[in-house]
Amino acid sequence: MRRYFFNRHEWFLVGVLVVLSAVITCINPSFLSFENITDLLKSFTVLGIFSLGMFMVIVSGGFDISFTAIAQAAQYAVVALLMFRWASIGDIWVAIFLAVLFGLVLGCVNGAIIHFFKIPPIMVTIATQNLYYGIMYVITKGDLIHDIPLYYREFSYARVIEFHRVDGAPYGLTLVTAIWIVLGIAAALFLKYTRLGRSIFALGGNRISAERIGFNICLTTIFVYGAMGAIAGLAAIVDVSIAGSVIPNSIVGKELQIIAAVILGGTAITGGKGSIQGTFLGVFLFAVLSNSLTLLKIPSYYYKVFTGLVILLAVAGNALQIKRQEGKKVRVQVDEIRAGGA
């Protein structure tokens, strides 16, 4: 049972989450209400959707810094296009389709450069982040778009499960959160049960072995970065529908926080190891942490101090565990050699 759904690191995260939630609930009982939790999930949906794409990239042994720039550019381009040019076909699903397409193309460009020129992904994506973001900013001149069409707001208000408070205000699981969770489940199944999904893990585990076994490295690499771009496009539309306006610097700069959430979920930065469940838990931990600071009335300046501490502790704890296991392994080997010799 222990290894069935969660692995050791993930059970540890679950434990931390439970303890943290229990402490906060003792101090502020409103924390564990269905309303607070669904609100919390909604506000972390954008980060959560990004983290799914990021997870795939890191598991494949890659790295992506440019996805926030892709999201930003996709958001601006699609919202502006549907407002000023193609207002007649303006619809949330059209917007999502166009943004995903936009992100897919830019993501594939990243993947192609990384694959064909054999340049470390972090370098390529830093360069393309500057490029995409710079071009977007130059074209848009940094103007905000305020009065966006109504369908964006309606999209973020739509709920899958709806309840009403005593005073009549609705609350419940929002559609955007449901999309995030469904997408996560789909990604987990895809990674586990399809050939392309397995090849992503194989590529991250050992590139040369994956190539020799016969996986198509080129396709896998371009797919991973393309998927990251497409997911960034989706997240961009979710972001604009929640925020209610297009602010050209609202997403760029958050990339390291998203990477941190994925790492916190137990994904190895070197690739090949990790799980979608862990990624969800990493995002939840960030969500609960930020919410607890708010509920405990700690000023928001301290948020990053705690985030940094959590990252450092999680990473150090994980490393200590690995170190201990390796120590054991060496001891076992020594014992075996001794036993064989005697």
Place this chain on the structure above:
Amino acid sequence: MFTRIKEFFDGTTLSLFVTMVLVFLYMYLLNGGKYVDSYNIRSMAYQLPIIGFLAVGMMFTMLTGGINLAIVSNANLNGLIICLTLSWLTNSDSLVRNNMKNATVAQVVIAIAVGVAISVAIGVFHGFMVAWLRIPALLVTLGTMTFIIGVNEAATRGYTISGFPAYITSIGTENLWGIPIPMILFVLSCIVAWLLLYRTRFGFSLYMMGANETAAKFSGVNIMKISILQYVVSSLFASLTSLVMIGQLNSIKANYYESYVLVAVLACFLGGVDPNGGFGRLASVIVATFILQFISSGLNLQRLDPYMVTAMWGGIVIILIFGRALIAYFRSQLKRKTLEGGLL
């Protein structure tokens, strides 16, 4: 002597040097005489050291396949510590309403020393975490970066704090015999960095560790010591950045120059530093920072959007990636042809 020159102008450095000259010529053609008048040259000389310090500091960590994402936040923290110490020494009411302006030389020296000490502590922490716990540098420095930005935000409450004494502002704005002090600091620190990299055991061990850590370990390199030293040097460059930065802006904030972390990585990459470690020359990195500065100054004179500079920086790296791949391709073709010729 000739081999020395040849060594200096090895493939990457030469192609970078040519790129630099081309960029300079292009910007000169774009802007005309304005680009080379004393005002612009001076302003470049004041701006370049900040990118330069960060890039060289970043290079020390990238030589072993590491990275220091915390370098800019470290510089900001250093400024904050200087500010805190000064306002404590001068009995200020609060950070915002301080009377740092009246600090004496001794107080300024103490404040800078405390700042440097904190930076060294951060460097030791980074090196220790990387060498002892074997955590990828990317993760350690990502954690400390977030933590340090948090500390900065908590301490400044998001305000911009100004009013540094003239002793500190003169570091960023004054000149000595017509040469800006930041530039002098940059040249001196480059000489020190060159000596460290190419004339000491430490530098040699760095390259060795980057090329093959296991081999380095078994040839008697003290991995822990070298790791800690390299991150300390990187943090010291952050200290230098901080001095010039608060000198020029006469203020501190939680996250000045935040985007320069990635620019520093970009400069290193442009300068041919292999992100997996083991390769990269100081001269190339310095030339790369000149390229970035030439572009940004040239486009600023055109009154273009500052984000155009960002786009150009990204673009030039992509172009260089293509260019290097093309050169490598033609070289391999040439080699094959000569090989075939030899066989026939």
